[in-house]
Amino acid sequence: MPERELILGGQKSGKSRRAELGAAAWLALSATHRAVLVATAEAHDDEMRARIARHQADRGERVPGLATIEEPRALAETLAALSAPDTLVVVDCLTLWLTHLLMPMAGAPVDPREATDALLQSLRNARGPLILVGNEIGLGVIPMGREVRAFVDALGRLNQDVAAACDRVTLMAAGLPLTLKEPG
Numbered sequence: 001m002p003e004r005e006l007i008l009g010g011q012k013s014g015k016s017r018r019a020e021l022g023a024a025a026w027l028a029l030s031a032t033h034r035a036v037l038v039a040t041a042e043a044h045d046d047e048m049r050a051r052i053a054r055h056q057a058d059r060g061e062r063v064p065g066l067a068t069i070e071e072p073r074a075l076a077e078t079l080a081a082l083s084a085p086d087t088l089v090v091v092d093c094l095t096l097w098l099t100h101l102l103m104p105m106a107g108a109p110v111d112p113r114e115a116t117d118a119l120l121q122s123l124r125n126a127r128g129p130l131i132l133v134g135n136e137i138g139l140g141v142i143p144m145g146r147e148v149r150a151f152v153d154a155l156g157r158l159n160q161d162v163a164a165a166c167d168r169v170t171l172m173a174a175g176l177p178l179t180l181k182e183p184g
Contacts, residue, residue: 002167002183003129008136008159009172018172019090019131020063026088027065034087036067038078040097044105072100076118083126094134098158102151112154123165134159
């Protein structure tokens with residue numbers, strides 16, 4: 001298992017399921033291993049509340065030993081607090097985390113550079129394995145709106161920076177993994 005893996009893909013590509021399989025494999029390696037999922041989603045409407053509840057229930061069935069912590073913004077601090085040699089930390093997902101910074105439901109947008117730098121430092125300092133999940137949205141047409149183009153650009157930069165800091169990068173499509181980067 002690589003120390004740091006980034007799993008990218010489109011919506012419903014299988015990226016979260018792939019991360020869960022990684023957590024299950026980690027937990028199966030040793031009775032002393034722990035796994036924690038850091039969920040970055042926030043429920044602002046009934047559909048999202050139902051979606052989050054469904055994900056929680058499904059995850060509980062597939063990977064019963066996977067604990068969940070909800071943290072939509074303070075990702076670097078959360079990774080630093082949770083990282084340990086016997087603990088796999090799964091982050092699902094970087095895209096929502098960036099969305100909370102750039103398009104908050106309340107308050108002004110935040111420049112993501114400082115938060116991204118702190119996240120990258122947490123990745124470098126991690127004492128245990130990490131799996132990070134994010135969306136790849138740069139494969140389509142260029143969005144018409146300025147704000148959406150800025151978001152796509154920021155997410156592309158975030159994905160590149162995190163990929164550079166990871167040992168393995170996997171692209172998911174139709175539930176199938178394509179390895180973009182291997183350890184070594």
